[in-house]
Amino acid sequence: MSEVLVIGAAGKTGRAVTRALLARGAVVRAAVRPGSTSTPYAGPSVHVVPLDLVSGTGLPVAVAGVDAVYHLAPNVHPDEVGMARRVAEAAAAEGISHFAFHSVLHPDDSSMPHHVRKGEAERTVRDVVPSAVVLRPAAYHQNLVDAALAGRIAVPYSLDTPFTNVDLDDVAEVAALVLTEEGHEGSTHDLAGSESLSVRDLAAVATEVLERPVETVAVPLQEWLDGAAASLPEQARDDLAAMFRSYDREGLVGDPSDLRALLGREPRTWRDVLVRAA
Numbered sequence: 125m126s127e128v129l130v131i132g133a134a135g136k137t138g139r140a141v142t143r144a145l146l147a148r149g150a151v152v153r154a155a156v157r158p159g160s161t162s163t164p165y166a167g168p169s170v171h172v173v174p175l176d177l178v179s180g181t182g183l184p185v186a187v188a189g190v191d192a193v194y195h196l197a198p199n200v201h202p203d204e205v206g207m208a209r210r211v212a213e214a215a216a217a218e219g220i221s222h223f224a225f226h227s228v229l230h231p232d233d234s235s236m237p238h239h240v241r242k243g244e245a246e247r248t249v250r251d252v253v254p255s256a257v258v259l260r261p262a263a264y265h266q267n268l269v270d271a272a273l274a275g276r277i278a279v280p281y282s283l284d285t286p287f288t289n290v291d292l293d294d295v296a297e298v299a300a301l302v303l304t305e306e307g308h309e310g311s312t313h314d315l316a317g318s319e320s321l322s323v324r325d326l327a328a329v330a331t332e333v334l335e336r337p338v339e340t341v342a343v344p345l346q347e348w349l350d351g352a353a354a355s356l357p358e359q360a361r362d363d364l365a366a367m368f369r370s371y372d373r374e375g376l377v378g379d380p381s382d383l384r385a386l387l388g389r390e391p392r393t394w395r396d397v398l399v400r401a402a
C-alpha cells in the first residue's frame with residue numbers, strides 16, 4: 125500500500141485529493157500549516173504532519189519514508205516558486221520520484237502573474253524531479269456552487285465570456301491516479317471540463333436543476349477591490365484583479381481530452397456537480 129504526502133491537505137484541493145487517494149487504498153500523510161484552524165479530511169489512514177511551506181520547517185519529517193508527494197501552493201502566494209523548490213528538493217533528497225505538482229490551466233499566460241509563477245514553479249519542480257507529473261486544472265465548478273445554491277452568482281468579470289470549468293473531484297481522481305499508478309512519469313496534463321459555459325449559462329443550468337431562480341450580477345472590478353478584496357494583501361489583490369481582467373476579456377478555456385482519457389469517462393458537468401450538491 126503506498127503512502128502519499130499531500131501538501132495543503134486542509135485546503136479545498138488537499139481534502140479532495142486525500143479523499144481520492146483513500147478511495148484508491150493509499151495511506152495519506154496530510155501536511156497542515158502549523159497553527160492552522162482548517163482540518164484535513166479525516167480517516168484511519170490519514171496521518172497529520174505539521175509543515176510550513178514558507179520556512180520549510182517540517183519538510184524532512186513530512187517526506188521521510190513516503191512513496192509519493194502531491195504538491196500544491198496556497199492560492200496567489202508570492203513565494204510559490206520557492207515553495208515548489210523546497211518541496212521538490214526535499215523529495216529528491218529522499219529519493220522520491222513519484223511527484224505531482226498542482227499547477228493551473230495556461231500557466232504561462234503573461235496577463236496573470238500568479239499563472240506565470242506556476243509556470244516557473246513547474247520548471248523548477250521538473251529541474252529537481254524530472255519524473256514529476258504536472259496537472260493544470262481549469263477553474264473548479266466548486267468555486268460557484270455555494271453562490272448558485274444561494275440563488276445569486278456575483279462575479280467581478282463578464283457574464284458572457286466562456287469557461288471550461290472542471291469538477292474538483294475529477295481533478296482529485298486524476299491526482300490519485302498519477303500518484304499511485306506507474307506510467308505517468310514526466311507527463312503534463314490540462315484538466316478542463318468538456319462544456320464551455322459563461323456565468324450566464326451556469327446560472328441558467330442552475331435555475332433548471334435547482335428549480336428556483338439563480339440570478340447573475342456583474343460586479344464592477346473597483347467595487348470588488350473596495351469591498352470583498354479590501355482586507356487582502358496588496359499583491360494578492362493585484363494578482364486576483366489581473367485574473368478577473370483576463371476572465372473579463374476571454375474567460376478561461378482548455379481542452380478536455382486529457383481529462384477524459386485519464387478518467388476513462390466523460391468529465392462531470394456543472395449539472396452533475398449541482399445535482400450532487402443539491
Ligand SMILES: NC(=O)c1ccc[n+]([C@@H]2O[C@H](COP(=O)([O-])OP(=O)(O)OC[C@H]3O[C@@H](n4cnc5c(N)ncnc54)[C@H](OP(=O)(O)O)[C@@H]3O)[C@@H](O)[C@H]2O)c1
Pocket residue numbers: 131132133134135136137138156157158159160161162175176177178196197198199200226227228229261262263264267
Ligand atoms: N480554485 C480553483 O479554481 C483553482 C484552479 C486551478 C488551480 N488552483 C490552485 O490550487 C491551489 C490550491 O487551491 P485551494 O483552493 O485548494 O487553496 P486552499 O483551500 O486555500 O488551500 C491551501 C492550503 O495551503 C495551506 N497553507 C497556507 N499557507 C501555508 C504555509 N505557509 N505552509 C503550509 N501550508 C500552507 C492552507 O492552510 P490554512 O488554511 O491554514 O492557511 C490551506 O490548507 C492553488 O495554488 C490554486 O492556485 C485553484
